[in-house]
Amino acid sequence: MTIKIDHIGYGNHILVRDIAFTVSPGECLLLAGANGSGKTTLLKALAGGAIPSETHGHPRPCKREGPVGEADGRGRSEAEAVSGGIAPPGQILFIPTGIPKVKGFSVREFVRTGCYRESDWAGRLRPRAETRLEESLKLLGLSHLAERDIATLSDGEFQKACIAVGLTRRAGLLLLDEPTAFLDVENRLMVLRSLRDAASETGTAVIFSSHDLHDALQVARRVLAITPDGRLLESGPENREAVLARAFPHAGW
Amino acid sequence: MKDAPSRTFGRFRAARGPKGQRITRFWPFLCIALILLAALDLLAGNGLGAVGGVLLWKLRLPRMLTAVVAGASLGLAGAQMQAVFRNPLADPHIMGVSGGAGLGAAVVSLALGSSAWWFSGTSMALAAILGAFLTSALIVTLSARVRSSTLLILGVMLGFIFSAVTSILQYSAGEESLKLFYSWMAGSFSGTRYGELAAMAAALLGGMVLAVCNGKGLDLILFGDDYATFSGASTRAIRTQAMLSASLMTGMVTAFCGPVGFVGIVAPHLARRLWGTAAHRSLIPGTMLTGAFLALVADILANLWPTPLPVGSTMALIGIPLVLVLLLRNTS
Numbered sequence: 001m002t003i004k005i006d007h008i009g010y011g012n013h014i015l016v017r018d019i020a021f022t023v024s025p026g027e028c029l030l031l032a033g034a035n036g037s038g039k040t041t042l043l044k045a046l047a048g049g050a051i052p053s054e055t056h057g058h059p060r061p062c063k064r065e066g067p068v069g070e071a072d073g074r075g076r077s078e079a080e081a082v083s084g085g086i087a088p089p090g091q092i093l094f095i096p097t098g099i100p101k102v103k104g105f106s107v108r109e110f111v112r113t114g115c116y117r118e119s120d121w122a123g124r125l126r127p128r129a130e131t132r133l134e135e136s137l138k139l140l141g142l143s144h145l146a147e148r149d150i151a152t153l154s155d156g157e158f159q160k161a162c163i164a165v166g167l168t169r170r171a172g173l174l175l176l177d178e179p180t181a182f183l184d185v186e187n188r189l190m191v192l193r194s195l196r197d198a199a200s201e202t203g204t205a206v207i208f209s210s211h212d213l214h215d216a217l218q219v220a221r222r223v224l225a226i227t228p229d230g231r232l233l234e235s236g237p238e239n240r241e242a243v244l245a246r247a248f249p250h251a252g253w
Numbered sequence: 254m255k256d257a258p259s260r261t262f263g264r265f266r267a268a269r270g271p272k273g274q275r276i277t278r279f280w281p282f283l284c285i286a287l288i289l290l291a292a293l294d295l296l297a298g299n300g301l302g303a304v305g306g307v308l309l310w311k312l313r314l315p316r317m318l319t320a321v322v323a324g325a326s327l328g329l330a331g332a333q334m335q336a337v338f339r340n341p342l343a344d345p346h347i348m349g350v351s352g353g354a355g356l357g358a359a360v361v362s363l364a365l366g367s368s369a370w371w372f373s374g375t376s377m378a379l380a381a382i383l384g385a386f387l388t389s390a391l392i393v394t395l396s397a398r399v400r401s402s403t404l405l406i407l408g409v410m411l412g413f414i415f416s417a418v419t420s421i422l423q424y425s426a427g428e429e430s431l432k433l434f435y436s437w438m439a440g441s442f443s444g445t446r447y448g449e450l451a452a453m454a455a456a457l458l459g460g461m462v463l464a465v466c467n468g469k470g471l472d473l474i475l476f477g478d479d480y481a482t483f484s485g486a487s488t489r490a491i492r493t494q495a496m497l498s499a500s501l502m503t504g505m506v507t508a509f510c511g512p513v514g515f516v517g518i519v520a521p522h523l524a525r526r527l528w529g530t531a532a533h534r535s536l537i538p539g540t541m542l543t544g545a546f547l548a549l550v551a552d553i554l555a556n557l558w559p560t561p562l563p564v565g566s567t568m569a570l571i572g573i574p575l576v577l578v579l580l581l582r583n584t585s
Contacts, residue, residue, distance in 0.1 A: 047483055096479035104531025105472070113472045113532075117485035123469035123534060
């Protein structure tokens with residue numbers, strides 16, 4: 001699918017302009033850029049510009065067109081229903097960084113809780129969604145932890161549980177903000193690899209932001225990079241380093 | 254499926270049903286304990302002893318039922334406020350909702366005086382409910398602007414302001430109304446009529462329906478506003494519904510029983526421990542049960558003596574050590 005956004009920013013301050021890129025199903029993309037370049041804002045804008053109350057100022061997704069793309073039979077046809085910049089649920093999903101591991105929820109319960117739109121009033125899922133939940137856990141290697149309290153999980157395992165929410169909700173495009181921010185080296189690679197595998201297995205496209213370019217490049221086939229002057233560059237599989245070099249001109253890439 | 258590790262607390266083990274739901278052994282156990290406590294509460298008054306006839310029907314039974322309803326209401330209000338503010342110490346008392354109710358009652362009973370023709374327990378109750386609602390509305394409005402940790406401090410400050418204004422009102426009040434106000438302020442489950450009890454039960458029912466319908470939303474906001482918003486929920490709607498439920502119950506209970514603290518903090522913690530879950534599907538009924546339990550214990554303790562003690566005080570004596578134990582356990 002092709003995604004186009006005129007610009008994003010807070011108030012009169014424009015962070016990134018003329019955003020246009022394509023994502024194909026099952027693809028894993030890295031979103032890179034310096035601190036404060038607008039990675040999180042861009043991801044939130046992609047997710048539909050829902051504005052959480054605790055952010056200061058307003059991320060403004062303006063004149064958003066798309067996602068435009070062909071229906072591919074994975075619930076992707078919902079993309080056509082996009083209007084007014086708000087994506088339908090189950091289509092583009094955003095997983096913020098630093099979700100607290102609240103004690104007293106099992107992994108299954110946590111995933112069900114994240115399926116707020118999909119569950120009934122008592123928080124129960126339909127049998128089909130319930131099957132998808134189990135499949136997602138299996139795919140991410142969490143089946144044996146399904147009844148564990150999330151507070152007892154490692155940060156890496158919990159991050160995978162967050163990814164399971166996206167898969168259970170049948171994300172067409174899954175956006176993750178710094179999924180490896182709080183992880184140690186081993187967990188970082190473990191999470192990123194399962195993210196890539198889950199993407200190719202389910203056909204869900206993934207865009208994740210990260211500061212840790214070295215690890216991220218091992219799983220990301222292509223790169224989206226925000227340059228210091230507020231442009232979004234899209235790389236192919238071959239020129240990832242060249243694009244990153246333009247986003248981080250002083251890093252010596 | 255075997256018993257899951259790590260979800261169990263000490264020797265309290267959560268068994269699992271065929272569909273993976275948690276079935277604890279506590280439901281029957283706690284229900285029987287509650288009935289026993291209720292029976293004990295009927296016997297309490299000037300020490301323990303058998304009662305019968307008018308005393309039982311006119312005094313003891315309404316007092317016991319009031320304790321059960323008030324405990325359940327305050328526990329449920331506390332559980333919802335802890336989710337709304339994502340803070341384990343939030344409860345109607347701490348957040349100033351009880352204080353708002355108290356100020357409402359004080360304005361009617363002290364400032365306007367007991368001589369006014371419309372003065373009665375009912376008008377005092379209505380004023381208390383109004384005070385609770387206004388305070389909740391203020392807190393919900395503020396919650397859109399400040400962080401939840403700041404909000405708790407704000408709630409505490411709000412409570413101080415209310416008690417300061419209440420003190421000023423006391424200073425200039427007449428003796429008769431002061432006496433009435435003091436006996437209300439101390440907190441007590443006795444002296445409620447069946448009509449008042451019915452009003453409290455109705456508020457509990459209403460609050461419960463609001464809470465149960467909001468259960469999955471209350472779960473969701475525990476994981477942060479960002480996460481909740483991008484899961485497709487309106488955090489504002491969830492908060493408003495929870496606070497509506499909490500202030501309805503708190504206002505009604507505070508109106509008739511006076512400000513009774515600490516049930517709201519302790520009951521949800523106790524329920525989470527016993528049932529081993531923080532999911533509101535189990536927590537809502539659980540916290541009502543533990544709330545009723547605590548209120549009965551406090552009421553029995555209050556009525557064991559020749560002169561009954563204020564329930565607000567006995568509740569504080571049970572509640573504060575429990576809060577401290579929970580806090581110390583959580584940090585270690």
